[in-house]
Amino acid sequence: MLKKLLKNEIYATGRILLPIYGITLILSLVNRILIDINRHNAILNIIGSIMMFSYVTAIIATIIVTFILIILRFYRNLMTDEGYLMFTLPVKPLQLINSKLISSILWFIVSIIVTISSLIILLLNAERAGLIREGWNLIFGTFKEYFGDNYYLLIFEAVLASIISVIQQILLIYASIAVGHLFTGHKVLGAFASYIAISIAAQIFTSIVMVIIAYFPGSTVEELETQFETLPHMVMLLIIGLGVLFSAAYYITTNYIFSKKLNLE
Amino acid sequence: MQWDLNSEKPVYLQLVEQIQAGIISGKYRPGDKLPSVREMAAQAMVNPNTMQRAMSELERDGLVYANRTAGRFITSDEELIRQLKKRYITRIISEFLEKMEQLGLNHDEIVSLIDEVSENKGV
Amino acid sequence: MSAILECRSLTKKFGSVTALNNINLTLERGKIVGLLGPNGSGKTTLIKLINGLLVPTSGTLYVAGMAPGVESKKIVSYLPERTYLPDWLKVSQAIEFFRDFYEDFDPNKAYDMLRRLNLDPDRRLKTLSKGTKEKIQLILVMSRNADLYCLDEPIGGVDPAARDYILNTIISNYNDNATIIISTHLISDIENILDEAIFIKDGNLYLHSSVDDIREKEGKSIDSLFREVFRC
Numbered sequence: 240m241l242k243k244l245l246k247n248e249i250y251a252t253g254r255i256l257l258p259i260y261g262i263t264l265i266l267s268l269v270n271r272i273l274i275d276i277n278r279h280n281a282i283l284n285i286i287g288s289i290m291m292f293s294y295v296t297a298i299i300a301t302i303i304v305t306f307i308l309i310i311l312r313f314y315r316n317l318m319t320d321e322g323y324l325m326f327t328l329p330v331k332p333l334q335l336i337n338s339k340l341i342s343s344i345l346w347f348i349v350s351i352i353v354t355i356s357s358l359i360i361l362l363l364n365a366e367r368a369g370l371i372r373e374g375w376n377l378i379f380g381t382f383k384e385y386f387g388d389n390y391y392l393l394i395f396e397a398v399l400a401s402i403i404s405v406i407q408q409i410l411l412i413y414a415s416i417a418v419g420h421l422f423t424g425h426k427v428l429g430a431f432a433s434y435i436a437i438s439i440a441a442q443i444f445t446s447i448v449m450v451i452i453a454y455f456p457g458s459t460v461e462e463l464e465t466q467f468e469t470l471p472h473m474v475m476l477l478i479i480g481l482g483v484l485f486s487a488a489y490y491i492t493t494n495y496i497f498s499k500k501l502n503l504e
Numbered sequence: 505m506q507w508d509l510n511s512e513k514p515v516y517l518q519l520v521e522q523i524q525a526g527i528i529s530g531k532y533r534p535g536d537k538l539p540s541v542r543e544m545a546a547q548a549m550v551n552p553n554t555m556q557r558a559m560s561e562l563e564r565d566g567l568v569y570a571n572r573t574a575g576r577f578i579t580s581d582e583e584l585i586r587q588l589k590k591r592y593i594t595r596i597i598s599e600f601l602e603k604m605e606q607l608g609l610n611h612d613e614i615v616s617l618i619d620e621v622s623e624n625k626g627v
Numbered sequence: 628m629s630a631i632l633e634c635r636s637l638t639k640k641f642g643s644v645t646a647l648n649n650i651n652l653t654l655e656r657g658k659i660v661g662l663l664g665p666n667g668s669g670k671t672t673l674i675k676l677i678n679g680l681l682v683p684t685s686g687t688l689y690v691a692g693m694a695p696g697v698e699s700k701k702i703v704s705y706l707p708e709r710t711y712l713p714d715w716l717k718v719s720q721a722i723e724f725f726r727d728f729y730e731d732f733d734p735n736k737a738y739d740m741l742r743r744l745n746l747d748p749d750r751r752l753k754t755l756s757k758g759t760k761e762k763i764q765l766i767l768v769m770s771r772n773a774d775l776y777c778l779d780e781p782i783g784g785v786d787p788a789a790r791d792y793i794l795n796t797i798i799s800n801y802n803d804n805a806t807i808i809i810s811t812h813l814i815s816d817i818e819n820i821l822d823e824a825i826f827i828k829d830g831n832l833y834l835h836s837s838v839d840d841i842r843e844k845e846g847k848s849i850d851s852l853f854r855e856v857f858r859c
Binding site: 320324329423 | 641675679697700703707709715729
Binding site: 545550 | 657658659791794795798799801803815818819820821822838839842843846847848849850851
């Protein structure tokens with residue numbers, strides 16, 4: 240069932256996103272060509288400017304539309320009339336949530352790939368590639384210096400933390416929509432209010448955790464300095480841990496509301 | 505087959521009556537094959553259960569019989585149909601005569617009025 | 628277990644408002660049942676409870692012996708009062724969607740009914756009139772071989788010819804293992820196809836009886852009785 244939901248989800252969202260991504264990539268190619276052509280011609284200059292403007296618009300659209308669609312799709316498909324269709328399918332509410340979460344993560348990653356690819360298409364040449372390679376080596380060298388030979392573990396943790404952070408943000412949006420749904424008559428307003436309220440609550444919780452850790456034995460400045468190598472890892476693990484905790488809380492809240500408190504208008 | 509159903513009387517009774525009327529008037533001829541219960545129900549816009557009930561009544565009266573493989577048929581028993589027709593006509597005439605009595609007419613007056621009206625109608 | 632629906636002391640409250648109060652109801656298979664009552668009487672609440680779109684405040688509800696959930700949704704086919712299909716879908720895609728998610732869906736039946744309506748399956752729903760969209764939803768719902776059909780106001784706001792078409796579709800797809808619940812306030816149009824009638828008044832079960840019994844005992848049509856019972 241989940242596969243079917245996922246297939247439906249990706250089709251429904253892809254039909255809007257893929258054209259935008261496609262246009263972005265094409266425009267980056269067009270602009271690349273226009274830049275490489277010698278522009279002595281006034282007309283070409285004007286076209287070039289228009290194309291560049293279009294390209295910038297497309298890149299912005301790629302990022303913004305992906306973001307908005309993640310939110311809008313969830314709301315429209317589950318909380319409006321379409322919800323009557325989705326919630327009477329022989330599937331569990333958590334399968335509905337999962338399909339949308341996976342689809343959102345997928346499109347998020349794709350949108351980043353598209354953006355980076357389009358920049359590469361637009362800007363990459365041998366000279367710049369060389370610069371990038373140099374910069375890359377410089378960064379990694381510095382990492383190795385500061386964080387020891389296990390620096391790649393830290394990078395892995397950072398990537399993991401980023402991914403969990405994205406998941407957490409998406410789930411926060413979903414949970415806000417679900418909580419907003421409980422306010423009869425003002426569901427959209429409720430969603431916005433919930434988003435703010437939950438975010439604040441999460442901040443407060445995080446601060447409390449930080450304070451508790453600060454009083455934990457073994458975390459005075461001197462003791463920390465002796466554990467210099469492990470400190471970044473511990474910070475990363477903390478971020479990851481909190482991310483997982485919040486993500487789980489948001490997920491459970493959303494699932495609970497869909498299972499027990501659903502009230503479609 | 506035009507069905508004229510009101511909502512005051514149980515539907516199955518009305519269906520029975522209208523099929524009987526159809527048999528009497530010759531719309532349903534002896535031995536005619538009837539459509540399936542579902543088709544007839546859809547035509548009459550009634551519940552198939554109701555049409556089934558009407559069919560059962562008619563089967564009990566012998567006006568309709570069911571052949572397990574071939575379907576339902578109007579009876580070929582002409583005598584039975586004649587009796588049905590006679591009962592039906594008798595009832596109409598009784599009702600008519602009652603009404604005429606209420607209007608104060610005697611037998612001869614009724615007969616001559618019938619002749620007069622028939623002539624005008626060209627019956 | 629032959630009863631397709633069983634409600635025991637079923638109650639649903641929204642805050643301080645009681646939408647359904649202590650409903651005790653049993654429906655057998657093979658019946659076409661009218662769920663009748665004015666707007667706001669609790670009909671839609673009951674249907675939503677059957678479909679798992681609402682959770683009871685107290686009491687129990689069983690569909691074929693199961694509480695509403697994934698398994699019950701496999702055997703209940705629901706036609707809500709609104710268009711619930713995404714507008715951008717093509718008719719053929721809607722059929723594929725139902726085929727995907729419902730094992731008991733018969734696409735041949737659906738295409739057959741579409742053909743008789745002269746509808747091109749390649750058309751997008753947003754290009755169709757409201758009446759046509761409603762017919763398509765009905766076709767999708769009735770093309771399932773479900774055990775319980777819940778039709779919420781299937782003939783409201785629709786022209787008389789379409790109404791006949793809808794009633795005809797309902798009658799033709801009737802099978803005596805399944806029960807069809809028709810919730811409506813347009814009673815005279817559907818009286819003749821009902822086996823049983825349920826009157827819901829202010830969230831309470833006022834009456835549940837066979838239509839023939841009502842006509843024989845009260846000597847009047849369901850529509851007349853309704854007007855009496857729900858006189859303003």
